[in-house]
Amino acid sequence: MIYENILEQLSSQKCKLTLQRRELLKILIRARTPLAAREIYDRMLKKYPNMSFDTVYRNLSLLQEMQIVNRLEFQEGRSRYELNLSQDHHHHLVCLKCGGTWKLRACPLEGLNIVNTVPEDFKITTHRFEVFGYCRQCRD
Ligand SMILES: [Zn+2]
Ligand SMILES: [Zn+2]
Incomplete structure (x- = not known):
């Protein structure tokens, strides 16, 4: 499909x-x-x-x-x-050591009323948000 x-x-x-x-x-x-x-x-x-x-x-x-x-x-x-x-909006968890990535279903833009504070003449088309850390294999 x-x-x-x-x-x-x-x-x-x-x-x-x-x-x-x-x-x-x-x-x-x-x-x-x-x-x-x-x-x-x-x-x-x-x-x-x-x-x-x-x-x-x-x-x-x-x-x-x-x-x-x-x-x-x-x-x-x-x-x-x-x-x-577009129907699969998500962000990523990124491992700083191996570079592996995992989908993060939460979107900070949805929780934070950001859209209401953006000037009306500014059209948002995209945004970025990533969370960095270490995966299970790279943690120790
Ligand atoms: Zn890793
Ligand atoms: Zn988002």
Whole structure:
């Protein structure tokens, strides 16, 4: 279902639905946590062993420009990618040691009446909120 919606969105924006882009989307749909470009590349190689990292990176950037993919900058040099699903709004817990991420269902914007204090002529389109710490494996 999600997959079909994204394909529709892409073709309506005149984006060519190459087999490689389709595979990239499937990888992101299957991923339970945001993936680093390298991890996505490793998974792509299983199906397209001749693919270059550059191609994967370019496709990710393109999908990001089209707002199909979110690029998350939790820590410097450790970008991760996930699908941008508006019906699945969430934030992340980020482990400072291994870089692992977990979904956080709570949203600070919902609890804090922030929206009421923003000037009327300012249109909010997005926001960021991440919680950092150590996961079970990295805690000790
Ligand atoms: Zn960890
Ligand atoms: Zn939020």
